[in-house]
Amino acid sequence: MDRAWWKEAVVYQIYPRSFMDSNGDGIGDLKGITQRLDYLKDLGISVIWLSPIYRSPNKDNGYDISDYHAIMEEFGTMDDFDEMLQAAHERGLKIVLDLVVNHTSSEHRWFLESRKSKDNPYRNYYIWKDPVDGHEPTNWGAFFGGSAWEYTEETGQYYLHQFVPEQPDLNWDNPAVRDAVFSMMDWWCQKGIDGFRMDVISLISKPEVYEDAPLGEGERYAFCGDITANGPHVHEYLQEMNQKVLSHYDLLTVGEASGVTIEEAKKYAGFDTQELNMVFQFEHMDVDSDENGKWTLKSLDLPLLKKIMSKWQTELEGKAWNSLFWDNHDQPRIVSRWGNDSEEYRSISAKMLATCLHMMEGTPYVYQGEELGMTNPVFHDISECDDIEEINLYRNLVTETGARTKEDVMAIISRKGRDTARTPMQWDDSANAGFTSGKPWLAVNPNYTQINAASEIRDPDSVYQYYKKLIALRKEHDIIVYGSYELLAPEDENLFIYTRTLEKQKLLSLCNFSGEKQILPEGVAALASENQGVLIGNYDTPDAEYLGPYETVVYWLQR
Numbered sequence: 091m092d093r094a095w096w097k098e099a100v101v102y103q104i105y106p107r108s109f110m111d112s113n114g115d116g117i118g119d120l121k122g123i124t125q126r127l128d129y130l131k132d133l134g135i136s137v138i139w140l141s142p143i144y145r146s147p148n149k150d151n152g153y154d155i156s157d158y159h160a161i162m163e164e165f166g167t168m169d170d171f172d173e174m175l176q177a178a179h180e181r182g183l184k185i186v187l188d189l190v191v192n193h194t195s196s197e198h199r200w201f202l203e204s205r206k207s208k209d210n211p212y213r214n215y216y217i218w219k220d221p222v223d224g225h226e227p228t229n230w231g232a233f234f235g236g237s238a239w240e241y242t243e244e245t246g247q248y249y250l251h252q253f254v255p256e257q258p259d260l261n262w263d264n265p266a267v268r269d270a271v272f273s274m275m276d277w278w279c280q281k282g283i284d285g286f287r288m289d290v291i292s293l294i295s296k297p298e299v300y301e302d303a304p305l306g307e308g309e310r311y312a313f314c315g316d317i318t319a320n321g322p323h324v325h326e327y328l329q330e331m332n333q334k335v336l337s338h339y340d341l342l343t344v345g346e347a348s349g350v351t352i353e354e355a356k357k358y359a360g361f362d363t364q365e366l367n368m369v370f371q372f373e374h375m376d377v378d379s380d381e382n383g384k385w386t387l388k389s390l391d392l393p394l395l396k397k398i399m400s401k402w403q404t405e406l407e408g409k410a411w412n413s414l415f416w417d418n419h420d421q422p423r424i425v426s427r428w429g430n431d432s433e434e435y436r437s438i439s440a441k442m443l444a445t446c447l448h449m450m451e452g453t454p455y456v457y458q459g460e461e462l463g464m465t466n467p468v469f470h471d472i473s474e475c476d477d478i479e480e481i482n483l484y485r486n487l488v489t490e491t492g493a494r495t496k497e498d499v500m501a502i503i504s505r506k507g508r509d510t511a512r513t514p515m516q517w518d519d520s521a522n523a524g525f526t527s528g529k530p531w532l533a534v535n536p537n538y539t540q541i542n543a544a545s546e547i548r549d550p551d552s553v554y555q556y557y558k559k560l561i562a563l564r565k566e567h568d569i570i571v572y573g574s575y576e577l578l579a580p581e582d583e584n585l586f587i588y589t590r591t592l593e594k595q596k597l598l599s600l601c602n603f604s605g606e607k608q609i610l611p612e613g614v615a616a617l618a619s620e621n622q623g624v625l626i627g628n629y630d631t632p633d634a635e636y637l638g639p640y641e642t643v644v645y646w647l648q649r
């Protein structure tokens with residue numbers, strides 16, 4: 091058992107724009123975070139990951155950075171940051187920053203220089219290519235729609251942008267770029283931050299050859315994420331980053347790694363590869379996608395989810411470390427997605443989902459509001475939305491082509507769009523959920539009068555209290571952090587059942603993902619009937635033979 095604080099931590103993700111507004115402009119800010127640190131301390135989490143807080147024109151809500159050494163004006167000042175960091179540290183809370191260095195904003199000084207001329211000293215900071223037959227250099231398509239190339243008049247060349255055109259990709263093959271990024275990281279470490287969550291870090295190393303990729307039926311562009319993920323030099327660059335920066339400090343590092351395989355994850359997050367502590371993999375986020383990707387109303391395929399989660403649990407064991415998440419600022423609210431957000435089952439299914447995740451091996455991440463069982467809002471009209479991905483989708487499918495009806499697309503956005511996670515934090519039942527005294531930048535979910543932190547703190551049976559207990563249990567029992575994992579009843583369509591084992595101790599975790607009572611498979615019932623006590627559960631009196639609707643219970647089999 092190789093102990094590490096970041097293995098034992100529970101991380102809480104803050105999306106600053108939506109967390110707490112201190113000055114009534116409708117936008118969350120750093121002073122707002124400082125005001126709410128005691129809330130987080132009480133919850134018991136040990137690390138806060140802040141989505142980007144740097145200077146940004148906000149084409150992609152801070153994931154387009156124009157100055158890595160300055161704070162976004164709406165969020166406050168560097169003094170506010172220092173104050174927040176100190177106040178967090180005084181409470182024993184660590185602060186992890188989002189590091190967005192696959193791309194910058196097109197308003198970053200480096201890019202403004204780079205686009206001027208072919209011989210500008212910053213030209214090579216980005217990826218420029220000549221047109222091919224008067225067109226884009228390749229048929230690569232960007233993440234949020236359209237080509238991944240943008241033409242500029244100044245020099246008659248195209249630059250690569252895997253996200254929106256205002257997010258030009260940095261050229262990591264240029265040593266000057268790497269040095270500039272590493273010294274910026276070092277600057278923040280010197281300030282005393284405690285780690286980095288690295289945005290799309292799996293996409294930084296581009297292919298050696300820029301050429302067209304095969305197109306699927308009816309496709310106009312080949313998705314660039316498939317082409318650039320885990321590129322030829324990515325591990326070399328991360329090892330260099332580790333050697334030059336990360337290894338000099340005691341940090342938590344987590345790489346967002348879309349398109350990562352198990353084999354690749356063992357390199358990114360290997361115990362002896364000197365890269366990162368862990369990665370976010372996204373395989374399990376696709377179990378309700380179809381051949382057209384995430385924009386579908388397809389429901390959860392539980393056996394597939396179990397297979398994927400279990401593969402990551404077992405195959406990384408002893409070799410690399412997992413991160414555990416259901417929610418983040420890009421994903422729909424888990425209780426609406428794979429639980430049941432009706433009045434009857436919201437609280438109980440949110441607790442079940444939390445148990446399922448938090449009893450696994452890895453570092454759990456809680457996304458703001460998840461601990462309250464916050465739900466997806468319903469968007470009726472695209473004018474209610476903010477996210478560039480949703481706006482582009484709507485334009486492509488409704489406004490420009492009429493391929494789908496408005497109602498269809500709004501239903502899908504309300505189910506899968508990124509704004510579902512971004513509505514303001516629900517603090518109490520006062521106007522605007524106590525998030526702001528002004529007009530919130532994105533409307534508050536009207537259910538805040540029922541679902542909010544203040545009432546859940548008072549209610550001993552709330553989702554909040556349950557999360558608090560789960561987080562405390564992880565600190566108390568090594569088996570939750572370090573125990574080895576085994577899936578039982580893999581084919582069962584409704585139940586997610588697994589054990590954890592550490593030396594002589596053993597836990598049995600049972601989760602019913604359905605709204606009906608489920609009889610336990612025979613072997614499992616036999617184990618459950620000999621249990622030596624309940625660690626945690628969401629029903630008052632669990633029965634060793636069956637699980638009620640959305641019931642979860644974790645039994646000690648040996649203690």
Ligand code: ISL
Nearest residue numbers: 150153190233253289290348420421479
């Ligand atoms: O959420 C997704 C699709 O809706 C993912 O494909 C996501 O865009 C991808 O994982 C990369 O996400 C990260 O980088 C983006 C930023 O917009 C996201 O918010 C961030 O999490 C570009 O910086």
Ligand code: CA
Nearest residue numbers: 111113117119
């Ligand atoms: Ca504000």
